[in-house]
Amino acid sequence: MKRVKIRVFRYNPADGADARYDEFEVEAERWTTVLDALLYIKAHKDHSIALRYSCRMASCGSCGMVINGIPRLACYTKVYELGSDVITCRPLTNFPIIRDLATDFTAFFAKHKSMRPYIINDAVDRIDGREFLQKPEEVEKYLQFSYCIKCGLCYAACPTVATDKRFPGPQALAQMYRYLIDSRDMATDERLKVVDDRHGVWRCHFAGSCSMVCPKGVDPALGIQLLRAYLLGMSRDSKVVAELYRREK
Amino acid sequence: MVRESSIMKVHYYTGLAAIVLVAIHILFRLTVPEGYSASLEYENVIANYKNISYTLVLELILVTVAVHGFNGLRVILLELRQGDAWESAVKWLCIAGAVAIIAYGTRTIILASMM
């Protein structure tokens, strides 16, 4: 067990005061996560700290924050693994601050929605109950990107998002590739038009920070490079639209 | 309107071409038997400009590096700030910059080759 100092960013737009850091000392075990420490502070020292969390197991993507300078999930980051006696928690960069560590995801989700994150296919059969057939290798082309939990860590780490308000960000672009390369999706040309924009996929410079911080191994940088390669005509032949198939009763 | 992918393809190809062309340009400074300083002597440089293949290489360097460089600057400025007026100004500023430097360099190449 060791004692660590947790510095928590405090800012409340309603009270008009400047942002500041409050410091708290807590005792951490080997298994104590930063979220555990923050919830201990909230329960025993200062219940007014605002933060968002839910599942405590890196599944919901709610507790993203900048911990010691790097965007991380608080529930997925152990105090011990940070190797420091001082832990600084800031709200995710590139997201407007609602209060303290709670940030506003409105623009982030709007960009995600602008990628039309769903299968577009007129042949979808809702009446007859037929389904698409996909080979395992076709599933593997998009499966990794479908593990995204929309925690926003990649968006906070991206240097382009840091200055370009119109750039969709790594999360949205990786999701665009996830649907574009899905053999059930037929909207390839429409999708490419959306990202082939002045502030689209070309504003990614493969700084790789998104993949570095992703807590689920989605590797958004990989998705974005493959999306750009597809746009450049490198793998156009690899996509064959899936056929509808009637499951035998 | 030109698609961003077309502009960025030009960015790739001018970048790759510039690597080869600049390498040739540097070799012209390094392959003079009397050494690097001698390669910069007035008579030697004028002799370079009288070599039509070399002037062609210089002109190609001028165009490829200007296009690549000013497009790179456009990309950085577009990422720095957004807004229709800013983006339009950046576009025209970069086009004007590339055209001006190509025109100025071409003037040097033409005049020096006639000396």
Next chain:
Amino acid sequence: MKENREGVKGWLNPTRYGANRFAYWLQRLTGLGLLIYFIAHVIETSNIVYGKSAWEKMLAVTQTNEGHIVLMVVIGMCVFHAANGVRLYIAEHGKGIGRPGRPEYPYKPTSLGLGMKACIWVSVALAALAMMYGAYVLFGEA
């Protein structure tokens, strides 16, 4: 609500996110440096059209120790920008960055694998070697 965008600070710190972020930072800096040098070089060499004395006057300013140091830095910038640019060309065409698969803990991203990292450090090493060769040529005659 406070905007909280990281701004240009986000571009300027190359130390936080590994080799690719460092390469991004250096590619951007060297690109800007090379554009400035390119413009200056086109202007300085235009002295050739004003005759021998103008040309030699220009050489007296540029062919100095300070001028040679600037040229060495330019050589380094040029080689890094070119070598890393080729790496980016290949990666942005979907090559050398691995394939999507089934991520397993501890989730090492394939796009930031050893191949890409090696290319970045080779680019830095090539730039350093070119600078040394440049120093040998520029200062060797003195």
